[in-house]
Amino acid sequence: MAIQALSLRFGGVAALTRVSLEIRRGEILAVIGPNGAGKTSLLNSISGLYRPQEGSIRFFPAPDDEEGVELTRRRPDEIARLGIARTFQNIELFRHMTVLDNLLLGRHIHMRANVLTGGIWWGLAQREEIEHRAVVEEIIDFLEIEPIRRQPVGTLSYGLQKRVELGRALALEPQILLLDEPMAGMNVEEKEDMARFILDINEERGVTVVLIEHDMGVVMDISDRVAVLDFGSKIADGSPQEIRSHPDVIRAYLGQEHA
Amino acid sequence: MESGIFFESYRQDLTLRRTPAQKIRLALVLAFVLVFPFFADNYYLTLANQIGIAAIGAIGLNILTGFTGQISLGQGGFMAVGAYTAGLLATRWGLPILVTIPLACLTTAAVGAVFGIPSLRLKGLYLAIATLAAQEIILWVVTHWEAVTGGTDALVVPPATLFGLKLGGRGADFRWYWVILAFAIFTTLFAANLFRSRVGRALVAIRDHDIAAEVMGVNLFRYKLLAFATSSFFVGLAGALTAHYRTIVTWERFTIETSISYLAMIIIGGLGSVSGSIYGAAFITLLPAVLNNLGRAFRDVIPGIAGLIPQIQLGVFGGVIILFLIKEPEGIAKLWKDVKDYFRLWPFSY
Numbered sequence: 001m002a003i004q005a006l007s008l009r010f011g012g013v014a015a016l017t018r019v020s021l022e023i024r025r026g027e028i029l030a031v032i033g034p035n036g037a038g039k040t041s042l043l044n045s046i047s048g049l050y051r052p053q054e055g056s057i058r059f060f061p062a063p064d065d066e067e068g069v070e071l072t073r074r075r076p077d078e079i080a081r082l083g084i085a086r087t088f089q090n091i092e093l094f095r096h097m098t099v100l101d102n103l104l105l106g107r108h109i110h111m112r113a114n115v116l117t118g119g120i121w122w123g124l125a126q127r128e129e130i131e132h133r134a135v136v137e138e139i140i141d142f143l144e145i146e147p148i149r150r151q152p153v154g155t156l157s158y159g160l161q162k163r164v165e166l167g168r169a170l171a172l173e174p175q176i177l178l179l180d181e182p183m184a185g186m187n188v189e190e191k192e193d194m195a196r197f198i199l200d201i202n203e204e205r206g207v208t209v210v211l212i213e214h215d216m217g218v219v220m221d222i223s224d225r226v227a228v229l230d231f232g233s234k235i236a237d238g239s240p241q242e243i244r245s246h247p248d249v250i251r252a253y254l255g256q257e258h259a
Numbered sequence: 260m261e262s263g264i265f266f267e268s269y270r271q272d273l274t275l276r277r278t279p280a281q282k283i284r285l286a287l288v289l290a291f292v293l294v295f296p297f298f299a300d301n302y303y304l305t306l307a308n309q310i311g312i313a314a315i316g317a318i319g320l321n322i323l324t325g326f327t328g329q330i331s332l333g334q335g336g337f338m339a340v341g342a343y344t345a346g347l348l349a350t351r352w353g354l355p356i357l358v359t360i361p362l363a364c365l366t367t368a369a370v371g372a373v374f375g376i377p378s379l380r381l382k383g384l385y386l387a388i389a390t391l392a393a394q395e396i397i398l399w400v401v402t403h404w405e406a407v408t409g410g411t412d413a414l415v416v417p418p419a420t421l422f423g424l425k426l427g428g429r430g431a432d433f434r435w436y437w438v439i440l441a442f443a444i445f446t447t448l449f450a451a452n453l454f455r456s457r458v459g460r461a462l463v464a465i466r467d468h469d470i471a472a473e474v475m476g477v478n479l480f481r482y483k484l485l486a487f488a489t490s491s492f493f494v495g496l497a498g499a500l501t502a503h504y505r506t507i508v509t510w511e512r513f514t515i516e517t518s519i520s521y522l523a524m525i526i527i528g529g530l531g532s533v534s535g536s537i538y539g540a541a542f543i544t545l546l547p548a549v550l551n552n553l554g555r556a557f558r559d560v561i562p563g564i565a566g567l568i569p570q571i572q573l574g575v576f577g578g579v580i581i582l583f584l585i586k587e588p589e590g591i592a593k594l595w596k597d598v599k600d601y602f603r604l605w606p607f608s609y
Binding site for chain 1: 268269270272273448449450452453455456457458459460461463464466467468470471472473474475476477478479485489531
């Protein structure tokens, strides 16, 4: 995916200013930056929730696809259909639905039943439910959430909800997975679990991962590349080692005199 | 006493009635429903038919409001569309009910989808006002488009026939009972199936979190309109059945009061519950009848109570809604579930 000179404004406030960023196939890219730097705005632009005024986001579904697909003028559901899934900073699950139903909703774009075949049930709808239930059970297995599959999501603890939200995004079988602070508010063990899930998703399923994260330890450990945003502009990108010693990054985080 | 419910295949897990107890209860209910009309007199048959029609309408409204979270005050208007379409097709062209009813359903679905367009921009109270506009616009058209609807005059629908059998005349209630029952079972099964498959799940997801649903690939525009259309289809069915069963269509039957009493049905029965819609329909239909009978029974004990009954009905109606909203927002469906859960572990419930 190639993001080119992306600018997003809300009235007079510039959320993103000419941000260009490349997301490489199969990598884990961390997006970091101080609060209000535009990290979530960037993710929202990719998933179609925000309409950037300028610039382009081009997604290349297949490796040999030179042309790509432009995302900036598409609806969120069209972008999901292209294979881009995400989680949110403040968990946005379907609170009254069970874990199973939340994950099955993630299969929405892969299923075909319509009102008629769904209402009739026997035939297509039933066959499809069984098929996709098997896929979802495999994800439940992977995330180790078997005991809670029948519980309404609203009753679960914060850490489990984060995990279910990851599962829902995974059920979509995305090519690119956007994670907005997947470890915020977790304890060390939960963070370790989550880091392991993310690495497994990346390695075993070959999913490209873009994550926003504040925990520098995690960022440096699991990401292949890091991009830094500050006041809506990208100030650096590169390997974790390069970023660690990048003067602009240190200035953005620690202030002028430390640089 | 059971220790849990275990299945060996996903197919078993997906059935609507999963335990032996549920199957037995369903069989008992079916047996009662099949035997009932042979022992009931016309008064009870009329009540049963009213409940059947109300249940269809309530399931329709619940699809939209309970499951998809789009508040609608247009129920009465949409029922009017169904009733007048069916009634006019039967009166003007003498079409049989097997033609008029499906056409009425489809017309109402189309009208519902059109009035659903504001839902793409409006939520909650604002949408409620927009659907209130739908209610008023439809009734205005019905009462003013005299060339077609006959305006405020009642539309007299010829007695229906089905497969060469006359449904009207003596014993009409008995014959209609089976017709309404068939449609009610169809509606119930359709709705129950819908909400254990893809489209229904997407609608519930829209209710819980529309943005998240959209980001997961649900086309909000299409699914919200789909919710309005599907809901209106069944509301139109309730309207069409009213027209043919009553053989008289008047606009007074489809005012805002109708909309509100249907909302009461699904609130009392259980928002987002198919069986709850039926409980609520039965409750709201039976409430005035029960109060009437009670009033008559106490006529001699408390003089003057007969004149008060209409007021008492309104008071109880309001009181019951408030009671449910405070004590059990999930309605009768939840109460019934609590009872079942209690007895599942009986006598070791604690």
